[in-house]
């Protein structure tokens with residue numbers, strides 16, 4: 180207000196003292212914090228934006244450029260406000276998710292009544308009832324009823340998922356049609372949704388490489404421009420007899436131009452928007468660095484079981500060998516298998532259960548990673564495991580090898596039961612490929628990213644599954660350390676390498692890769708914490724989406740940097756040729772800031788599924 184008035188007074192030729200008074204009022208009214216910050220910066224020998232502006236405005240006042248001084252300070256303050264607001268807006272895009280979880284839940288009380296209470300006060304193991312159309316307030320496991328649930332707030336996938344007893348439900352998701360009851364498994368502030376938000380907020384706080392570069396650049400650039408401005412103010416009048424007023428004024432305009440506002444704000448706004456946009460699509464990126472890295476991916480390594488396939492194999496073939504009885508072999512194998520969580524073992528155990536096969540007691544059970552398992556049954560040692568295990572035990576034969584190969588070439592996984600004398604039988608299980616995997620691989624290839632499958636399963640099966648989904652390369656028979664070596668090999672070839680996995684046996688490889696992706700993170704809390712990028716469900720199409728988002732983010736970053744520096748360059752030329760005024764310079768600065776901020780926020784509107 181006072182600044183505009185000062186301008187008007189000047190315009191109408193009213194007394195200068197009035198313009199001066201109004202200008203000083205305006206400068207003090209909005210510029211006091213800028214002056215404070217500027218003073219602290221100068222005292223620390225550090226020329227930041229605030230210091231530049233303080234000097235420029237003071238200079239203008241000293242030169243008697245009252246209205247200009249006032250306008251510069253006012254517009255600068257407005258620009259700062261806009262920047263703070265826009266960054267908040269990008270940050271809040273993720274906070275909005277939290278409001279998706281209702282604040283109240285209908286909980287079963289000790290007296291057998293249902294009562295609506297604060298979600299925050301609900302204890303673990305409490306029983307909650309959900310009506311059709313209601314939003315779920317807390318994480319839990321369904322104990323009765325069934326329904327279709329829209330999990331878009333967590334996974335970014337709005338197609339409803341059918342859930343029934345034993346299935347996990349997440350706070351913030353929407354119950355569509357049925358009603359059910361569930362027991363609470365996490366407190367309100369520890370829900371999957373809360374953890375996602377927390378992770379995104381942490382990621383937003385960490386600086387991405389471009390941001391660090393911009394900060395460094397600004398640190399060098401600002402003093403350099405200051406030195407130039409000083410030279411412009413002093414040298415021409417001293418050496419060439421120029422008018423002091425003109426040159427000092429030019430120098431002040433230069434200082435305003437030097438203000439790297441737009442440049443400094445453009446990067447965080449863009450990155451923060453990108454992170455929020457990803458989170459809304461069920462892709463949790465643990466830092467701007469990974470968002471920037473994604474576009475460089477040259478190779479993507481994928482684990483087979485549970486990543487490319489559904490991870491729920493079923494038993495397809497069985498044969499007793501070496502004269503052992505079928506019923507005996509199945510009972511022994513199922514007894515070992517039912518002790519393990521490995522998908523292959525589970526397939527055997529399930530088939531045995533369906534056929535009503537009795538289990539026997541197993542002692543000294545032991546998992547043999549990458550091989551199978553072992554235990555004592557009736558005082559005898561039995562081993563249940565893959566070809567590698569049988570080979571290492573020296574119990575393989577050529578005839579057996581032929582049978583194994585023929586099953587494996589159909590994409591089946593074979594495990595064998597053996598004791599210390601002979602192989603008792605063989606079992607084949609088959610897993611199915613996810614439709615989304617095939618599509619995801621095709622999209623990745625279209626983006627120029629090569630794919631390799633790394634699996635603990637044998638090479639024939641690996642090859643067969645890889646062919647089904649169109650993966651470029653398949654490597655089988657891998658132990659965890661082999662997966663790690665394979666990743667290192669790809670890294671040596673140059674280019675960025677990503678790894679997608681689910682299991683513990685992938686952890687070293689995931690950690691070594693430039694970007695470690697975890698799948699189905701909604702179900703396993705640790706994946707959210709440990710992965711570089713957590714995909715909230717197990718749809719591999721999130722991978723090409725992530726890459727596209729990363730490329731868009733990068734394009735916007737470059738656009739913004741060029742824009743911010745370009746506008747400055749234009750005004751630099753204008754000033755040096757005597758056409759630029761302080762007015763223009765500060766408008767250019769505010770304008771450029773608005774442009775880059777608007778450009779960065781565009782990411783929030785991106786739907787990169789296309």
Ligand SMILES: Nc1ncnc2c1ncn2[C@@H]1O[C@H](COP(=O)(O)OP(=O)(O)OP(=O)(O)O)[C@@H](O)[C@H]1O
Pocket residue numbers: 482483484485519520521523524546547548549550551552563564565592593594633634635636637657658682684
């Ligand atoms: N507990 C087990 N029960 C049965 N078979 C097993 C067990 N552990 C390992 N195997 C056998 O060893 C192979 C390698 O196991 P590993 O756990 O390393 O890989 P995976 O989980 O099958 O595959 P991926 O590496 O694709 O996730 C399996 O394919 C299976 O044949």
Ligand SMILES: [Zn+2]
Pocket residue numbers: 566570575576580
């Ligand atoms: Zn063999």
